[in-house]
Amino acid sequence: MAVLGSLSRVLYIDLTGKKYWVEDRSDLFEEYLGGVGVAVKLLEEELPRNADPLEPENVIVLAVGPFNGLYPTASKTVALFKSPHTGNLGESHAGGRSAIAIRLAGYGAIVIKGASDLPVWVSVQGDRVFFRDARALWGMTSSHTVGRIIREVEPGSGLRTIMRIGRAGERMVSYANVITETYRHFGRLGLGAVFGSKKLKALVVTGRSSIPVADRKAYREAYDKIFKLIVESPLMKKYHDIGTPVNVLHLNELGALPSINLLQSRLETAGRISGEYLAEKYLGRRVSCAHCPVACIHLAVLREPYEEEPYFYKTTFVGYDYEPIYALGAMLGAREPEGLLKLIDVVEAYGLDAMTTGVVLAWATEAYKRGVITREDLGGVELDWGNYEAYIEAAKRIVEQPTELYKAMARGVMYASERFGGRDFALSFSGNEMAGYHTGPAAYLTYAFGARHSHLDSAGYSLDQRTIGKSLPPGEVVNRLYEEEAWRQVLSSLVVCFFAREIYKPEVVAEALKPVGFDLSVDDLVKLGKKIFREKYRLKIREGFNPEGVAFPKRIFETPTPHGLLSPEYMEKAKREYVALIKRVTAEQG
Amino acid sequence: MSRLVVQDVNKCVGCMSCMFACSRRFGEGGLAKSAIHVASIGGVERGFKVVVCRGCEDPSCAAVCPTRALVRRKGGGVILNAQKCIGCGNCARACPIGAVMWDYESNKPIICVHCGYCTSYCPYNVLALSR
Numbered sequence: 170m171a172v173l174g175s176l177s178r179v180l181y182i183d184l185t186g187k188k189y190w191v192e193d194r195s196d197l198f199e200e201y202l203g204g205v206g207v208a209v210k211l212l213e214e215e216l217p218r219n220a221d222p223l224e225p226e227n228v229i230v231l232a233v234g235p236f237n238g239l240y241p242t243a244s245k246t247v248a249l250f251k252s253p254h255t256g257n258l259g260e261s262h263a264g265g266r267s268a269i270a271i272r273l274a275g276y277g278a279i280v281i282k283g284a285s286d287l288p289v290w291v292s293v294q295g296d297r298v299f300f301r302d303a304r305a306l307w308g309m310t311s312s313h314t315v316g317r318i319i320r321e322v323e324p325g326s327g328l329r330t331i332m333r334i335g336r337a338g339e340r341m342v343s344y345a346n347v348i349t350e351t352y353r354h355f356g357r358l359g360l361g362a363v364f365g366s367k368k369l370k371a372l373v374v375t376g377r378s379s380i381p382v383a384d385r386k387a388y389r390e391a392y393d394k395i396f397k398l399i400v401e402s403p404l405m406k407k408y409h410d411i412g413t414p415v416n417v418l419h420l421n422e423l424g425a426l427p428s429i430n431l432l433q434s435r436l437e438t439a440g441r442i443s444g445e446y447l448a449e450k451y452l453g454r455r456v457s458c459a460h461c462p463v464a465c466i467h468l469a470v471l472r473e474p475y476e477e478e479p480y481f482y483k484t485t486f487v488g489y490d491y492e493p494i495y496a497l498g499a500m501l502g503a504r505e506p507e508g509l510l511k512l513i514d515v516v517e518a519y520g521l522d523a524m525t526t527g528v529v530l531a532w533a534t535e536a537y538k539r540g541v542i543t544r545e546d547l548g549g550v551e552l553d554w555g556n557y558e559a560y561i562e563a564a565k566r567i568v569e570q571p572t573e574l575y576k577a578m579a580r581g582v583m584y585a586s587e588r589f590g591g592r593d594f595a596l597s598f599s600g601n602e603m604a605g606y607h608t609g610p611a612a613y614l615t616y617a618f619g620a621r622h623s624h625l626d627s628a629g630y631s632l633d634q635r636t637i638g639k640s641l642p643p644g645e646v647v648n649r650l651y652e653e654e655a656w657r658q659v660l661s662s663l664v665v666c667f668f669a670r671e672i673y674k675p676e677v678v679a680e681a682l683k684p685v686g687f688d689l690s691v692d693d694l695v696k697l698g699k700k701i702f703r704e705k706y707r708l709k710i711r712e713g714f715n716p717e718g719v720a721f722p723k724r725i726f727e728t729p730t731p732h733g734l735l736s737p738e739y740m741e742k743a744k745r746e747y748v749a750l751i752k753r754v755t756a757e758q759g
Numbered sequence: 760m761s762r763l764v765v766q767d768v769n770k771c772v773g774c775m776s777c778m779f780a781c782s783r784r785f786g787e788g789g790l791a792k793s794a795i796h797v798a799s800i801g802g803v804e805r806g807f808k809v810v811v812c813r814g815c816e817d818p819s820c821a822a823v824c825p826t827r828a829l830v831r832r833k834g835g836g837v838i839l840n841a842q843k844c845i846g847c848g849n850c851a852r853a854c855p856i857g858a859v860m861w862d863y864e865s866n867k868p869i870i871c872v873h874c875g876y877c878t879s880y881c882p883y884n885v886l887a888l889s890r
């Protein structure tokens with residue numbers, strides 16, 4: 170028998186009535202483990218059909234799983250909601266202390282419904298939930314300040330998560346994010362705008378409970394085995410030393426680094442925005458998510474002199490990762506790191522998704538240069554590759570939305586290009602902006618069809634890199650992506666960080682589940698992954714996702730990838746294979 | 760006898776592996792039983808504090824215990840006699856560095872016994888056992 174303990178408890182928060190209650194959902198956790206598996210079912214139950222993402226009827230589900238609080242690198246929380254960015258299922262994962270705090274507060278999931286009349290922040294302290302007046306925090310320029318204020322008035326230092334939005338969330342920019350603690354995010358698909366629409370400025374969760382296991386000895390043995398694998402793995406060293414931007418130089422050499430709105434797949438100045446260069450010149454501190462020994466979070470120290478006062482500097486810590494470097498750096502033609510770091514900091518302060526913001530700004534720059542949009546549309550901001558003063562100004566205006574163009578840019582590149590033109594070079598896939606891998610066909614299939622809509626859905630970028638020089642039949646590519654993505658549903662139900670996916674192989678997972686009381690074979694787990702994938706797609710289709718309607722922007726066919734120039738015919742065939750797969754899978758019974 | 764020491768707090772990345780290890784001594788997960796506390800010193804960018812028992816020669820926690828549940832340990836620090844403890848919390852309040860943690864499940868203090876189990880789970884050598 171699974172020892173679910175407090176994991177099976179679901180906390181429901183109704184912002185409209187300022188009420189909360191707890192329900193036992195052992196049924197869901199026994200069947201779907203936790204995380205994304207359980208969250209899909211909870212969202213399906215709570216979300217009215219065809220709900221408007223920015224109306225009170227939208228629902229936020231935050232879920233953790235049986236490995237959080239028990240095993241290392243099980244450090245993620247899954248958020249599911251209806252996305253205001255794509256109008257379909259939104260899925261986003263965050264680290265920080267979010268997962269540990271929710272689990273140790275005594276919950277497996279939190280469901281947030283309704284909308285508050287006044288700005289609030291909600292504080293969950295074990296069994297007690299407080300609704301706090303957040304009117305004084307609403308409208309603050311920086312999400313950093315909001316975090317600092319809440320940190321001083323709430324208990325649980327070191328054990329709590331402080332999830333909050335910035336101005337972008339308040340203004341309901343469709344790709345506003347939610348920042349957890351500092352430097353980690355529910356980045357993609359606009360959870361921040363959903364928070365904003367509910368007048369929810371922040372959610373604080375604190376807990377310090379114990380988690381019982383079925384077999385104490387076996388638990389300690391399983392733990393030691395996994396811990397050893399993690400600390401001895403070369404992956405850990407790579408992510409610890411250089412962090413996720415360890416990819417920049419590699420992808421640039423491959424010709425897979427999307428640059429200058431994908432007019433190029435290499436950037437001359439890549440060396441100066443690489444992980445190695447940043448580590449050498451700017452790295453100030455490495456930080457971990459709770460219960461992860463890797464410490465992949467890298468913080469740069471930015472020292473900016475004040476012009477009017479000699480020898481006086483503003484010192485800022487800026488978290489950097491591969492994706493912000495790709496989107497806000499390479500895509501915008503960065504020539505040096507300082508402008509890029511300043512832009513990352515502004516994007517962070519406003520609470521925008523860095524990946525989407527970069528792609529939107531890249532589209533706007535090209536559109537301006539081609540005369541598709543005018544200086545007037547831009548409110549006088551002179552967008553130009555590598556001009557970071559202009560990019561910082563434009564990012565602020567995306568949030569404040571002073572002109573029709575910025576209002577459109579606040580809804581993403583697909584919307585803006587439909588309104589103003591330039592669809593061929595708007596790098597949107599099913600409404601969401603591309604991730605940082607121009608590696609080949611598999612990456613683009615992932616962007617278009619992946620349930621989580623980022624590079625980490627089924628890792629098409631990774632399959633592309635393993636198959637350079639080979640031309641796989643479209644059916645095989647789709648099948649391999651499906652197998653990988655189905656397995657990732659298990660990992661994101663447990664919920665472990667995908668960076669540790671090489672550690673948490675099926676055999677290791679089955680072994681580690683035993684002391685928790687889950688008796689599942691590798692085969693059972695693989696089947697479960699497919700079932701969750703199916704349930705997720707059913708929900709997507711219920712909410713209007715049309716696989717046949719997926720279209721690829723022309724630009725991806727114009728710039729060579731490591732697989733050469735992509736062929737539209739090949740991609741069309743692959744799309745048909747994916748459509749057939751989704752139809753087949755969602756029709757399955759059981 | 761050995762004592763747990765913080766060698767270089769600047770190397771701490773805040774992974775909390777030591778805290779989880781301390782709770783796991785008893786074979787359970789979570790953090791309820793951890794005698795170590797790691798928290799940022801005002802935002803993770805500023806770094807962390809690692810709060811562990813200093814193993815005082817003349818411990819303030821024992822001095823304020825009304826039932827003598829805390830007895831001095833040879834070589835520094837204290838040992839808890841849980842039977843005698845009434846959960847008054849004087850010890851936690853008396854420790855100037857906040858190293859007496861509280862177990863809310865049993866309503867008793869958590870006292871570091873300087874076993875060093877945590878040190879094996881600190882990959883950055885922040886913690887060590889000094890003999």
